[in-house]
Amino acid sequence: MSEINKLAALQGGEINEAKKVLATEATALLHGRDAANSASDTARQTFEEGAIAESLPTVEIPWGDSTLALASWRCSSKAGLVASNGEARRQIKGGGLRVNDAAVTDEKMVLNAGNLTPEGVIKLSRARRSTCCSSPHRRIRF
Numbered sequence: 001m002s003e004i005n006k007l008a009a010l011q012g013g014e015i016n017e018a019k020k021v022l023a024t025e026a027t028a029l030l031h032g033r034d035a036a037n038s039a040s041d042t043a044r045q046t047f048e049e050g051a052i053a054e055s056l057p058t059v060e061i062p063w064g065d066s067t068l069a070l071a072s073w074r075c076s077s078k079a080g081l082v083a084s085n086g087e088a089r090r091q092i093k094g095g096g097l098r099v100n101d102a103a104v105t106d107e108k109m110v111l112n113a114g115n116l117t118p119e120g121v122i123k124l125s126r127a128r129r130s131t132c133c134s135s136p137h138r139r140i141r142f
Helices: 002-008 013-031 033-048 072-078 085-093
Strands: 097-099 121-126 129-134
Touching: 013 033, 072 085, 072 097, 072 121, 085 097
Parallel strands: none
Antiparallel strands: 097 121, 121 129
């Protein structure tokens, strides 16, 4: 009970630190300490440093053969960030979808080769869940 009272009294940034500890410990219980430490490192690199962590999961999303273009909402849906294309559009309208750490403001935004990072990927994120999608010849991370 004293631990609950201590956590209930946290303010500001202390709450985020407590969330990190909780996430790490829950992951350790389910997947083991090594997996928890790896997940913690990936989260730190991705969300605190803005890097594209090598250990992010990957998914392949097919691009158009001639244009290498795919609507941002469709890419988000195919990557599993959202359950449907409609949910992706709602996330965009609410400011919840990001491409390379910048909020998507236009649901008609098309992802193409110009969106590739120097690492050759496009980083998609929603509510602290990330994905990277890339050209047809490269891995796609999320």
